[in-house]
Amino acid sequence: MKNLKYLLALATALSIVCTVNATVQFIDDFNVTTGGGNLGYYNSHLSQSGPLSPITWRGISSPITLVTNAGPYAGKLYIDIDSVRPDFGLNDSIGLDDFTMKFTFERSGSISYFRFYCCNDSAGSRSDFVQFYGLNQIASGNDASGYFVSGTYPEFSDPIEPKMVISRITSTSVWAALFINNKAIVMDDDPFSVFARKSTRSTPNNYIDFYGRNDAGVHLTIDDLTFFSPDNGFDVSAWTDDSDSGISSSKTYTHTVNLFGPTSVVNGVTFYGASTASGSDWEMYTASGNAIAGHHNTASQINVTGASTNLLLDFFYKDSDSTAVTINGLTAGATYIFTIYGMGFDPAGRVSAFASSSGAAITNISCDTYGRGNGIIVKHTYVAPSNGVFTISTTQVSGSWHWYAFSNESIPEPFLFTSLILFFLFLFRKK
Numbered sequence: 044m045k046n047l048k049y050l051l052a053l054a055t056a057l058s059i060v061c062t063v064n065a066t067v068q069f070i071d072d073f074n075v076t077t078g079g080g081n082l083g084y085y086n087s088h089l090s091q092s093g094p095l096s097p098i099t100w101r102g103i104s105s106p107i108t109l110v111t112n113a114g115p116y117a118g119k120l121y122i123d124i125d126s127v128r129p130d131f132g133l134n135d136s137i138g139l140d141d142f143t144m145k146f147t148f149e150r151s152g153s154i155s156y157f158r159f160y161c162c163n164d165s166a167g168s169r170s171d172f173v174q175f176y177g178l179n180q181i182a183s184g185n186d187a188s189g190y191f192v193s194g195t196y197p198e199f200s201d202p203i204e205p206k207m208v209i210s211r212i213t214s215t216s217v218w219a220a221l222f223i224n225n226k227a228i229v230m231d232d233d234p235f236s237v238f239a240r241k242s243t244r245s246t247p248n249n250y251i252d253f254y255g256r257n258d259a260g261v262h263l264t265i266d267d268l269t270f271f272s273p274d275n276g277f278d279v280s281a282w283t284d285d286s287d288s289g290i291s292s293s294k295t296y297t298h299t300v301n302l303f304g305p306t307s308v309v310n311g312v313t314f315y316g317a318s319t320a321s322g323s324d325w326e327m328y329t330a331s332g333n334a335i336a337g338h339h340n341t342a343s344q345i346n347v348t349g350a351s352t353n354l355l356l357d358f359f360y361k362d363s364d365s366t367a368v369t370i371n372g373l374t375a376g377a378t379y380i381f382t383i384y385g386m387g388f389d390p391a392g393r394v395s396a397f398a399s400s401s402g403a404a405i406t407n408i409s410c411d412t413y414g415r416g417n418g419i420i421v422k423h424t425y426v427a428p429s430n431g432v433f434t435i436s437t438t439q440v441s442g443s444w445h446w447y448a449f450s451n452e453s454i455p456e457p458f459l460f461t462s463l464i465l466f467f468l469f470l471f472r473k474k
Contacts, residue, residue: 143402220398236330282418393442401425
């Protein structure tokens with residue numbers, strides 16, 4: 044009977060690993076096998092896959108948009124003085140309310156700009172009140188333009204991977220979050236800087252639009268355009284003491300950080316104190332670029348007991364701003380669980396919009412879910428991308444998020460789980 048319990052536990056863990064991956068709906072790698080040319084030729088869909096394919100590309104105004112299997116732009120979508128879109132509405136066609144769009148973007152030269160839109164109201168229309176701009180020009184504060192100009196993001200070098208996460212809350216409420224190379228990027232700065240932007244107008248079709256303007260000697264290309272829908276979101280649970288913290292010395296962690304607090308040990312796991320908002324393999328930052336603030340609690344304000352109390356004595360935050368935590372050094376393709384440990388600050392109402400670079404549906408979470416002084420745990424299971432970087436951002440809805448502590452747990456490979464299950468099944472059958 045004891046072996047059966049082990050078997051069931053291992054099977055549960057295996058199910059976590061096997062269900063975490065997102066569902067790819069569409070991929071276009073632009074690798075045409077014969078010929079090449081303008082969009083009219085490209086409608087043969089020679090390079091698309093996924094359940095939504097084939098999707099026809101549509102050029103707007105005077106198309107100078109090419110796909111070819113020869114020359115310097117082979118295997119890429121080349122945009123020159125043109126607006127181009129997949130002629131497809133993600134919502135009205137299949138009801139895809141939560142999805143992520145990502146692609147590889149490369150620019151030669153430093154003068155031209157590039158922008159992309161998401162959630163247009165119809166094909167061929169770009170109504171300002173129903174669209175989200177991508178790659179905004181933060182440096183000049185001109186977020187309405189949506190330009191990607193040389194010098195806007197000095198920390199990124201071509202090629203880059205923009206990723207926009209779209210989540211529909213109601214028929215008239217849509218959230219969008221933007222990531223570049225899996226780091227959170229500002230979506231808007233009015234009335235304050237945000238990592239996730241909300242539209243309160245209907246966006247019935249979710250059309251995508253790419254726009255480029257090339258100057259002499261400057262070229263813009265797009266590659267590996269992918270749409271995927273999330274299979275895993277944010278799990279929220281109460282936290283009362285060490286026993287329900289989920290923290291265990293039997294687990295393997297890549298990160299365990301006690302933010303603005305002292306180094307502390309919980310259930311045999313050391314959480315390293317961080318007096319500043321960064322470490323060798325992680326960083327916390329704001330959308331505005333303003334410095335993170337720290338706050339001290341007293342033990343009498345905390346209802347969580349045991350050694351866990353030490354994780355709630357201090358926190359980082361920034362009012363009227365958005366915050367994000369990025370971790371790096373992860374193994375590409377490996378599965379992890381990112382856990383945030385928090386506590387209610389007010390009786391109720393302090394809500395933030397959570398978004399992740401993994402493409403989880405943007406979700407409103409209140410740190411006051413279980414009341415003032417009571418613990419809350421937020422978990423997200425994800426698969427690390429090729430660059431080994433993962434980010435969770437929080438955008439103030441009715442209050443800033445307070446960051447007390449976080450951990451990142453490594454989940455063993457499915458093959459190992461399968462081997463162990465078979466081993467324990469063998470022992471059980473021998474009994």
